[in-house]
Amino acid sequence: MDPDALSAISRVPHGGDDDVELVDFSANTNPSRPSGTAFTFESSFAAAARYPADDYVPFRVAASDYVDCDPHDVVPTAGGMAALRLAFGVVLSPGDDVLLPEPSFGEYDREIRLQGGTPVAVAYDEVLATDPAEYAAVVVCNPNNPTGGAYDPDELRDYLADCRDADTVLVADEAFLDFTDHPSLAGEAGVVVCRSLTKMFGLPGLRMGFAVAAGELGERMEAARPTWSLSTPAADVGAFCMREEAFVAETKQRVRTERDRMAGRLSEAFDVFPSDAPFLLLGVDGDVDELLEHARERGFALRDARTFATLDSHVRVAVRRPHENDELVRTLLELR
Template sequence: MPEPVHAFTWKVLHGGPGRQPFAGLDFSVNANPYGPNPLLLSAVQHADHAHYPDPDYTALKESLGRWHGVQSGCVVPAVGASELLHRLVRAYLYPGDRVLSVLAPFGEFRRAVTLAGGELEVVQPGQAAEAVRLGVKLVYLGHPHNPTGRHLQPDELEALGRACERADALLILDLAYAPFLSLPCPPPADHLVLLHSPGKAHGLVGARPAYALASPAVAAALHNLAPAWALPAGTAALLERLPDAQEFLRETLPKVVRNAADLAGELERWFEVEHHGTPYMTVRVGDAAGVAAGLLERSLKVRDCASYGQPEWIRVSVRLPDENARLVEALKEIHV
């Protein structure tokens, strides 16, 4: 039997349901609790699932390109940002190449680097620009970061971009949760690729919509690594309608931000909490695995942060106010 080319590595742990259905309250997934966006849900449901979609997804790329003010050739649609991260690593990383992540990276990016034989180093936000040197191939930044919610200030982000340009490194800006904070972001450039995952803000994570905005050269490299018909018809239809579906965010995101602030304030009465305005926060509970298991017995699911190197912390994603109150009471029963 031939040996596999890539080193074996376990799949990454994520929030959400596992092999068994979960019928309780899920605080482990960072998604808009007021979703799904009805306009985008309708686009998925009424897509033409009987025929193959356009293999080039021309209308989709033109729609998103007009919305973002870039050429359609700069748009790379995909099923989930995870797929784009794996493609980026395959396109630009050789075994032994150096990779930086500002704070602990999204697990799929770490796994992709490991599979490619790269060497990943985690740096703190204040050290990020100085850490980028010749020989670094990729720099990953969750903006805002998951699970802490931290994000760089505009001048810090600009300095990091300049450092990547000097070092000929590609900066990967993961904007999965940027809509919740209305964070400004720069346009794509030769050394910058932007990853968008609109399913979080629109409450449609199950459709797995994602796309990259990149320079024509980077976009071409990512397109080259895509299989034929990389998106199912429903996900493609969702992304094509995305520019017309923003009223839902204007109506719901202020409520999400307000509910998250209220939840953080209540938890801070009993625990150490890190929260920076995102729909999620981290809570220091000591034995995170034990507390998560205790909550699961009460039909409440949270994210154990051990895989982020924080075994004493859990990540909590905000839900509706009465549901948030149930979580607080359960945490007090278990821990206080």
């Protein structure tokens, strides 16, 4: 981390609302969790009285099965954000240029600046048309947050090959990829894959995730990883959840069905962006503040997407349970 960069760095706004009286459509987390998750968490309490085994073998094996890679390439982290910071920390030097998509997750810009790097933004759907040789690293968010679209897998692998030829590291944020049928880049040379388990399994407060990097890049990630980088409850619950294949399949199907249903109805009043993710970005032809307040008065928290670069009249809504989605859609269409 570059100490000289710290004075100019600020926090980044996120979704998530702490008002328990509201149905939270502002955070893109699963409202359901696998049966047995609470029991697994409680069972880890006794073990939490000791330091975790720093090799995290059961977690690494479960993660390697989850994304189809070598367990030795898995780097346990306290959520996807910790994976991103670790990746930028081992890849960047002060003064490096890094290509990132926009609009996209605001933490990329912040984390790059913390390392003394210079973010260079390009439209999210034009990233794969750029020359990676101009940058120390390139970031892709797949599917992209907040727009929701995923990259074509073949085109993404072709771009990764270009990155390897240019000796440019590709940082692939796959926080929402497990809601799709697209293959992960985990285990490929020249890429750091960052995964969050809190979206699919609905436990953002537990902070569980991992990175995947192969070869010399993976060795650097493992060397820089903080000791005890994942708590015992997070490691145990994460390993348990990644084995729940039926839960993942059911969630993916529910999200697809509900997302398409919501998009069809909301398109009557909003510009709905195509999405492969558990959320929809809506272009608002009207007063965004009025829409946000209207939803809140009726018990719903939405994500004000104007905090994302290049978006000036947008909100993002998560895909939740069918009855909650129905109520939200009715509420949003009331201002039509």
